[in-house]
Amino acid sequence: MTPFVSSEIKTKLQITCQNCNLSDLCIPRGLSQKDVERISNIVTRRKILHKGDYLYRQGDKFRGILAIKAGTAKLVSLDLDGNEFLTGYYLPGELLGFDGLADERHACSALALETLTYCEIPAEQIDSLCLEVPNLMRELFRHVGQALTAETSHHLLSQRGAEERVVGFLLDLSDRLSRRGLSGTEIKLTLSRLEIGKYLGLTLESVSRILKNFEGMGFVTVNAKSIHIIDKDKLRNVLTN
Amino acid sequence: MTPFVSSEIKTKLQITCQNCNLSDLCIPRGLSQKDVERISNIVTRRKILHKGDYLYRQGDKFRGILAIKAGTAKLVSLDLDGNEFLTGYYLPGELLGFDGLADERHACSALALETLTYCEIPAEQIDSLCLEVPNLMRELFRHVGQALTAETSHHLLSQRGAEERVVGFLLDLSDRLSRRGLSGTEIKLTLSRLEIGKYLGLTLESVSRILKNFEGMGFVTVNAKSIHIIDKDKLRNVLTN
DNA sequence: CGTATTATTGACTCCATTCAAAGATAGTGG
DNA sequence: CCACTATCTTTGAATGGAGTCAATAATACG
DSSP states (O other): OOHHHHHHHHHHHHOOTTTOTTTTTSTTTTOOHHHHHHHHTTSEEEEEEOTTOEEEOTTOBOOEEEEEEESOEEEEEEOTTOOEEEEEEEOTTOEEOGGGTTTSBOSSEEEESSSEEEEEEEHHHHHHHHHHOHHHHHHHHHHHHHHHHHHHHHHHHTTSOHHHHHHHHHHHHHHHHHHTTSOSSEEEOOSOHHHHHHHHTOOHHHHHHHHHHHHHTTSEEEETTEEEESOHHHHHHHHHO | OOHHHHHHHHHHHHOOTTTOTTTTTSTTTTOOHHHHHHHHTTSEEEEEEOTTOEEEOTTOBOOEEEEEEESOEEEEEEOTTOOEEEEEEEOTTOEEOGGGTTTSBOSSEEEESSSEEEEEEEHHHHHHHHHHOHHHHHHHHHHHHHHHHHHHHHHHHTTSOHHHHHHHHHHHHHHHHHHTTSOSSEEEOOSOHHHHHHHHTOOHHHHHHHHHHHHHTTSEEEETTEEEESOHHHHHHHHHO
C-alpha cells in the first residue's frame, strides 16, 4: 500500500472518543471509561464536508445522531410555501439529527457553514448500544431533551422585539463559545446577516441596523463577520428591560 | 368495607393500559400485548385535577412522563422578564413532561384547562423499564422526537402572518381531534382568546378580529368557545397563498 | 482586477399592537 | 332563580415597529 493510504489508516486508529478533545462536551460526557470505549468502537469518525454541503436533507431517512468535531453547521426548515427558516446553529461538540427521531425521516436539512468534520452513531446501532450501555441511553434522552428546551428558548426569543432577539442570539453564542474554551467576546460569525435574520425571524436589513445601533451605543464593535462584545452587561440589560 | 371503597378498588383494578380506549394513541401504540402488560403494571393511573391545577411547575424536579387520559392541558413558559408564553396545548392520549428531560427540572409549567385525569410513568422506573422493554425505549425516543418537531412547527408557524397563525392553529387542532375520533369540524375550545394569543404570539384582540374575519368570509362559524369549520380547504388556502 | 455576493443606509408602507370603551358570559351568593 | 361581579370578548381608532423597496458600499472570490 502507498504511504498515503497507510496514513489514513493510522488516523482512523488514532482518533477515538477517548482522545477527542471534545469528549467532555459531546456524548462521552458523564460516561465511564469503559462505556466510552464501547461506544468509541461504533462511532463513525471524521467525515469531512465543505461549505454548503448537506449533512442530511429534509425527508432523508434518519441515519443516526451526528456530533460536530470541527466547524459549524446550520439546521434549516422549509414551511408550507417554501420560505426557509433557520432552526438551529451548531458548534463543535454539539449534537445534531434529533429532527429525524419522530418518524425516521428528517424534518429539517443540515448544512455545513464552513469546512466541517463530524462523527456519527449509526441509527441501526443506537438501540443495541443503549441496551448495552444504559448510561448512553440516559445521555441521549438528556441530549434530545436539551434540543427540545433549546428550541423552546429559541421560539420564546423570537416572540420578543427585534433588538432583544439579536441580543439573545449574541449572548447565547457567546456562552456556547465560552463553554467550548473559545473566546466569548471575540465572535467570528459563520452566518451571514441574511442567515441571522432567518434564525431570528427578522430581515437582513433589521439585523444590520441593530448591530449598527449596538455599535453606536458602545455595546459591541462590528467588523463584517467579526463581532467583539465590549459590554455584556449592557447587552443583557436590553433583554431584561 | 363500604361499597364505595370497594368500587374504588374495582376501578383501580379495571383500568389498565390494555383496556384504555386511548391505547392506540398513547404509549402502548406499537408495543406488543406482552410489553403493554409489563408497562401497565408500572404506570400510575388516573390522577384527577381541576381547571387551573398544575400537573407540574417550572423548576419542579422531573417526576416522569405523563399521558392525558381525559381533559386538556396547556404548557406555559416564562421568559426572562416574566411574560408568559403558551408552549403547547395537549389533548387526551398525548404525552407531556419532556421539558424535564434536559436537566431533571421542568423548563415549563403544565396546567389543567378543565377537569383532567392522567397517567404517569415515574422517572425512576423509565430506565429500568426501557431496558426490560426495548420497544418502549424506541417509542419514547419517537415521542420526544415528535415533541421536538411539533415545537419546530409551532415556531415556524409563529413566523408567519397573523391570519396564517390562526389558521395553522385551527387546522392542527382539527387534525389532532380527528385522529382521536372526535369531530374535526366542531371544535370546542378550552383556551381563551388570550391563551390562543399567547400560543400564537398575537394579542387577544387580533385573535378575536381574525376569527370574525374568517366568519365573515364563510370559513367558520364562531360562537364564543365553539368553532365550526365550514370550509377546511379555504382555510388551508390562507396558509399556502 | 473585475465580478458576484453580501452589507449598509434611507424613505416609505403596512400589519399588528395599543389604548379605550362597550358588550357578553360565567360564576357566586343572596 | 336572579342579581351582581369578575372575567372574557368584541369593536374601533390611532400608533409604531419592523418590513419592503431601492440604491450605494464593501467584501469575497475567481
